[in-house]
Amino acid sequence: MxxxxxxxxxxxxxxxxxxxxxxxRNKKLYLNREVDHLKMLSVIIPARNEGRQIGRLLDSINIQTYKKLEVLVVDDGSTDNTAEIVRSFGYRVIKNELNKGWVGKSSACWKGANQANGEYLLFLDADTELYKPDSLETIVNHFEEKGSSGILSIEPYHIVKKWYESFSVVFNIIVVTGMNVFTPIKSKLKPAGAFGPTIICSKEDYFNSGGHFKYCDSVMDNFGLAKAIEEKGLPIHCYLGKQTIHFRMYPNGIKQLVEGWTKSFATASESxxxxxxxxxxxxxxxxxxxxxxxxxxxxxxxxxxxxxxxxxxxxxxxxxxxxxxxxxxxxxxxxxxxxxxxxxxxxxxxxxxxxxxxxxxxxxxxxxxxxx
Incomplete structure (x- = not known):
């Protein structure tokens, strides 16, 4: 015994x-210098039935110090008032039709990217929220410090309000650590993929790599995009979003939480x-x-x-x-x-x-x- x-x-x-x-390693973003605002930023938000949450994101975009931007919300077949809320903010709504062979979010991101005018593309999930007025500056700053090449992805800081939301904690920790780049030997391990809620890349790299179209059937759109970028020999950078960008993942009950983590977690762990x-x-x-x-x-x-x-x-x-x-x-x-x-x-x-x-x-x- x-x-x-x-x-x-x-x-x-x-x-x-x-x-x-x-x-x-606790990799967070910091604003290291003033951003010159010379680059046009297209913020692309795929949204499906996000009427309860998307308003907070749009409010946070409205107060950003980075002003040279456009906001494109791609309505991915919503049956609620998502489109009406977006239009009330004065932002453009693009209707997405899901074609055969595509998975919803990848299709919506591709649709938005094809109508974007910016030199930089920033894909944001509708349940995210920019934490500070200079959050967009911070994101662009870090992307440019990395040479404006490949993709920079950020895992938002999870804001929990109800008791059951704490059941996401082990998932949240493993989503981050499973990217391989938070260990002491991160330089010897390539990233497993990219964080899905927040991804910035140049429009040139996006289309040269095939973007979301390259792996349009991937349930994990972020992993599909990361794979397309990696195949072109471009870098992938992963950071934590505390005090830059936050989100509240599953506010509609524990059933939503279970479905959300079920749909992709086992697949993601393979990388x-x-x-x-x-x-x-x-x-x-x-x-x-x-x-x-x-x-x-x-x-x-x-x-x-x-x-x-x-x-x-x-x-x-x-x-x-x-x-x-x-x-x-x-x-x-x-x-x-x-x-x-x-x-x-x-x-x-x-x-x-x-x-x-x-x-x-x-x-x-x-x-x-x-x-x-």
């Missing part, structure tokens, strides 16, 4: 170290480097082992195991919270005191995603059945 306990403690410690290694996937797997496994050790420790004859298990459990809880705050405003209480529930939820949804994407090869999202 003592051997099993000692091995468990060693596994938990290794798992905690794995957690820090998989999310070693993660085996080394990073090992770190992630160790981190997840350690969370369950730490909670199991805490449960059985009162049954052991040596009371020291209660103290040891409590310390390890507490360290895991604190680590989860620290990593979570890098990607969203997740509250510590009560969620991280009972963090095994968050990991269990993640595991169940991930298995569901594997089943639907690999066995049934069909997922549902926003009223559409999508073949994968």
């Amino acid at each position: 003592s051997i099993i306990l000692n091995v468990s403690v060693a596994l938990i410690i290794i798992s905690i170290v794995s957690g820090w290694c998989m999310f070693f 993660t480097h085996p080394l990073v996937m090992t770190l992630i797997s160790m981190w997840i496994s350690g969370a369950f082992v730490a909670s199991l050790l805490l449960i059985i420790s009162p049954m052991l004859s040596n009371s020291n195991w209660i103290i040891i298990s409590f310390i390890l459990y507490s360290i895991y809880a604190v680590q989860c919270y620290v990593l979570a705050r890098r990607v969203g405003n997740f509250p510590f209480f009560p969620h991280f005191l009972f963090y095994p529930v968050l990991f269990l939820f993640f595991t169940i949804v991930f298995i569901r995603s594997l089943y639907l994407t690999k066995v049934k090869k069909s997922v549902k999202w926003k009223g559409r059945d999508i073949d994968v």
